[in-house]
Amino acid sequence: MSVVTGLRPKSPAERLLATNSWLVFAFFYAPIVVLVVFSFNANENVGIWTEPSLRWYREVFRDEAVMGALRNSLIVAAISTTVATILGTMAALALERFRFRGQRVYDGLLYLPIIIPEVTMAVMLLLFFAQGFQWLDGAIGWSPTFGIGTISLSHIAFNISFVTVVVRARLGQLDPRLEEAAADLYATRWQAFRGITLPLILPGVAGGALLALTLSLDDVVITNFVAGPGSTTLPVYVFGLVRRGVTPLINAVSVIMLAASMVLVAVSFGFQRGSRGRVPESMAEDG
Amino acid sequence: MGPGGVDGRGAVSEPGGAAAARSELEDAARRAEARRGFLIALPAWFYLTLFFVIPLGIVAVYSFATRSSTGRTVLSDWNFDSYRRLWDSLVVEIALRTLLLALATTLICLMFAYPLAYYMATRRPALRNVLLILVMIPFWSNFLVRTYAWKVLLGSDGPVSQLSQALGGEPIRLLFTNTAVIIGLVYGFLPFMVLPLYTALERMDWSLVEAARDLYADGWTAFRKVTWPLSIPGVVAGSILVFIPTLGAYVTPAILGGAKTTLAGDYIVSQFLAARNQPFGSALSMGMMLIMLAATIVYFRWFRPSGRDL
Numbered sequence: 001m002s003v004v005t006g007l008r009p010k011s012p013a014e015r016l017l018a019t020n021s022w023l024v025f026a027f028f029y030a031p032i033v034v035l036v037v038f039s040f041n042a043n044e045n046v047g048i049w050t051e052p053s054l055r056w057y058r059e060v061f062r063d064e065a066v067m068g069a070l071r072n073s074l075i076v077a078a079i080s081t082t083v084a085t086i087l088g089t090m091a092a093l094a095l096e097r098f099r100f101r102g103q104r105v106y107d108g109l110l111y112l113p114i115i116i117p118e119v120t121m122a123v124m125l126l127l128f129f130a131q132g133f134q135w136l137d138g139a140i141g142w143s144p145t146f147g148i149g150t151i152s153l154s155h156i157a158f159n160i161s162f163v164t165v166v167v168r169a170r171l172g173q174l175d176p177r178l179e180e181a182a183a184d185l186y187a188t189r190w191q192a193f194r195g196i197t198l199p200l201i202l203p204g205v206a207g208g209a210l211l212a213l214t215l216s217l218d219d220v221v222i223t224n225f226v227a228g229p230g231s232t233t234l235p236v237y238v239f240g241l242v243r244r245g246v247t248p249l250i251n252a253v254s255v256i257m258l259a260a261s262m263v264l265v266a267v268s269f270g271f272q273r274g275s276r277g278r279v280p281e282s283m284a285e286d287g
Numbered sequence: 288m289g290p291g292g293v294d295g296r297g298a299v300s301e302p303g304g305a306a307a308a309r310s311e312l313e314d315a316a317r318r319a320e321a322r323r324g325f326l327i328a329l330p331a332w333f334y335l336t337l338f339f340v341i342p343l344g345i346v347a348v349y350s351f352a353t354r355s356s357t358g359r360t361v362l363s364d365w366n367f368d369s370y371r372r373l374w375d376s377l378v379v380e381i382a383l384r385t386l387l388l389a390l391a392t393t394l395i396c397l398m399f400a401y402p403l404a405y406y407m408a409t410r411r412p413a414l415r416n417v418l419l420i421l422v423m424i425p426f427w428s429n430f431l432v433r434t435y436a437w438k439v440l441l442g443s444d445g446p447v448s449q450l451s452q453a454l455g456g457e458p459i460r461l462l463f464t465n466t467a468v469i470i471g472l473v474y475g476f477l478p479f480m481v482l483p484l485y486t487a488l489e490r491m492d493w494s495l496v497e498a499a500r501d502l503y504a505d506g507w508t509a510f511r512k513v514t515w516p517l518s519i520p521g522v523v524a525g526s527i528l529v530f531i532p533t534l535g536a537y538v539t540p541a542i543l544g545g546a547k548t549t550l551a552g553d554y555i556v557s558q559f560l561a562a563r564n565q566p567f568g569s570a571l572s573m574g575m576m577l578i579m580l581a582a583t584i585v586y587f588r589w590f591r592p593s594g595r596d597l
Binding site: 100124125126 | 320322324328334340341343346349400402407422423424427430435439440445446477532534541568575579583
């Protein structure tokens with residue numbers, strides 16, 4: 001099937017469309033390319049090219065502040081992804097497969113952390129922890145501090161919603177008759193879930209987990225508010241440096257972070273392709 | 288669909304006693320189902336109540352509190368002072384600048400994203416997927432790093448300025464201006480505009496355009512009468528997805544903006560970190576949230592979203 005566009009192949013309108021598209025793609029990728037190129041520049045001065053070198057990458061791995069922040073990032077991402085994936089998947093199942101009291105309120109509540117501006121959520125959590133710690137100190141004499149704990153708790157709070165949305169989309173595509181057939185064959189609800197539903201939604205769960213992982217590894221605004229002294233994550237540490245200026249070290253760290261997100265995208269595309277076989281293959285068929 | 292299936296099978300006429308017993312059994316089964324659903328929903332419910340609803344309540348409460356002379360928040364002596372300050376000329380100026388910048392960002396995104404999405408949707412399926420992945424990559428990569436890339440590009444000794452000097456022009460100083468902030472925001476949020484537009488155009492029934500052409504509509508008329516109206520849901524979804532996060536943007540103005548380009552997000556943050564005026568910062572947050580909730584509700588009431596996630 002060929003697509004009817006109402007445009008002749010070599011018409012001026014068609015040319016204009018093509019030009020715009022390649023300009024937008026240049027706009028998307030030029031900054032990234034410049035950043036990558038300059039990260040291999042040996043010169044201290046970012047703007048002046050001297051010779052290619054891995055000098056700044058070596059410095060990154062020697063920099064204790066960067067490595068400490070990276071470690072914190074990975075700990076927070078692991079904790080928040082695990083907890084949010086479990087809670088988010090359960091929430092998605094409850095919403096798609098059950099009817100219970102307060103369901104509409106629950107549905108709305110789950111969307112709020114996505115809609116609400118990040119700055120507002122950051123403020124909310126800052127005041128909550130500050131007030132809560134003060135109260136805990138007064139009540140039981142325990143005064144926790146801001147740090148990896150508060151960061152992880154905050155990341156879980158926004159990640160649950162994103163996992164729920166992704167898993168729900170997958171559950172929505174699933175034929176409910178499969179589960180009904182299992183029930184007709186005297187499978188218990190749990191057996192049907194373990195044997196039928198869970199394996200089928202697993203790509204959705206993995207997609208949700210990857211999204212949660214990406215969001216946790218990227219978050220600056222909320223983490224900036226709930227991090228304690230000496231317990232920042234990598235993006236927050238880099239954000240602090242970036243505000244002060246442009247250095248070759250930041251270039252190298254940035255490229256490493258960029259490469260990490262590319263790997264995550266590749267993995268998530270792999271999941272989608274392998275499981276659904278939908279986007280690429282089925283589209284190619286009708287071509 | 289658990290309970291629905293049970294209902295369907297139970298709708299057979301039977302003698303009175305058996306039917307009553309059966310409906311009682313069904314009621315019990317339905318109640319058990321509902322209880323099970325509630326229990327599965329419970330952990331996330333509990334978590335979000337503790338770490339979202341209560342924090343939201345605290346901000347609401349703080350917005351009515353008073354700031355002491357030392358910057359502490361006094362939780363007594365409740366008043367509307369912080370809300371009254373929202374009408375100060377400085378706050379109104381920042382709010383208007385933020386709205387204007389968000390609007391400009393949304394329009395610029397739409398201007399470039401629409402033709403791009405149209406181009407993508409009218410390609411061969413194989414090319415379409417390559418282009419889609421090319422849009423997805425910046426969408427997934429680290430926002431902070433992408434914004435930082437523009438700081439490198441736009442700096443006084445950065446490539447843009449050097450290029451202009453090499454061509455015999457003046458050094459261009461864009462960093463720390465509104466223009467730099469808009470460039471950064473467009474760069475950051477453009478994929479959010481492209482993806483829903485692409486979805487709308489890709490799903491469109493292109494034979495309608497063909498029909499219009501058969502009825503002697505020229506290309507422009509066919510676009511105006513067929514394609515554009517059918518792509519409106521994508522336009523609306525994309526605009527909301529760009530406009531709302533831009534209103535609350537903090538990272539982009541913090542990196543690319545200057546002292547004269549304070550936006551709502553910066554201003555709220557400064558109330559907590561620098562000015563130490565938590566009640567006023569809370570009132571600002573409440574105001575921002577209300578504006579966004581209003582925008583979202585308008586969107587969901589007026590336009591039926593396609594229900595597709597990103």
